[in-house]
Amino acid sequence: MNRAMTHQSQDSDLYTKLKIVLIGERGVGKTSILKRFTDDEFDSSRLTTIGVALKEKTVTWKRKSVKLEIYDTAGEERFRSLTPVFYRGTQGALIVFDVTDKYSFSKLDVWLNELNIFSTNPNIVRILVGNKIDKGERQVTVEECQKLAEQHQILYMETSAKTSSGVQQLFEVVVDKMLQTPGLWEKINSGRLKIGDRTPSCRPDWCNGMC
Template identity: 40%
Template sequence: MSNLQSNFNQKIDYVFKVVLIGDSAVGKSQLLSRFSRNMFSLDSKATIGVEFQTKTLVIDKKAIKAQIWDTAGQERYRAVTSAYYRGAVGAMLVYDMTKRQSFDHITRWLDELRGHADKNIVIMLIGNKSDLDSLRLVPTEDAKEFAQMESLFFMETSALEATNVEAAFNTILTEIYRVVSRKTLIANEDTDTDGSASLLEGVKIVVPGQEPQPATSATCCRS
């Protein structure tokens, strides 16, 4: 109880807004529920507009409050949700690995994201529902190739079985923290325009060209 009380009273060092985007019914809400509350509901309903949950974790001895926004995937809400990209420092592009169309639509979602969000945003591609591997219609190598081409993190998850959910969120939040830390360091060491501008080039994320991993494995690295 003392540790819980200590965490409750802990000063928050950073608040990071992360958006979940992708087609309807790919499992965005279930990923959020599993990460924030360690819950999964078989009776989940479609998200209307935008919802969000928060969770505080510690990275490099800093208290990070993750504010995760769950955006509705239905077309009729696209105009509403586009405004919520503003201020996001991270994004998870989610597709259902048993629905090829949801993966094919990722390019469109990525274009929309890059059109509304800051260019330094950290982006992760998520192939959800890895527990349904026998129904897989999106090969892991296809997703890896796309992630490498677009410089994205990539991970396959199962919200139902809690596979890689924590790892995926921790990975993206840790990378956001690294980007912010570098920005602070550069600002402290070099306040001239060129020094600040060099940070805006961002960090290139690539996926190693190796044999496809099982659906429950995670693949991500930095070049």
């Protein structure tokens, strides 16, 4: 991966477009990770995501412009019926938990199973993300996290949205893995994008007005 993956302000001459979804329990820091990556900001007072929120970022990968559509899903049970809809056509999934919250770790099998059931891309790139490593009171060891990742044959990475540790590297890795997976994406040709299934139309109440 080009370690100097940079952010671009224009969508002209796009190489391709990729869809990433963040899933996991409520309060694990999905929104904060996304905000740190897209805006390099952290807000400890952020409210819980309602439904699904969308953020976009165009980055440079090996001198090519790649547009990322990143869906931040709510972890609350009352919104869970909406989440599977947004798995369609997703090429990358970040399954996030809080290393200081054992419960969020114990629910990872549920999220991974749901992803396996509803994802329409068999080669989807999955990364297990342990967030909030800036806190001192870990309830989940690195060894436990790595063991679970090995069981599911996925990557494991750690982040701190608060300090920004690991966040840029996380997105560099997921983009790199997606673009190096044959059949997962296609180049944009003549202004038309060809990537498997298209994301269903969003309703404002689903996406918190951000779609």
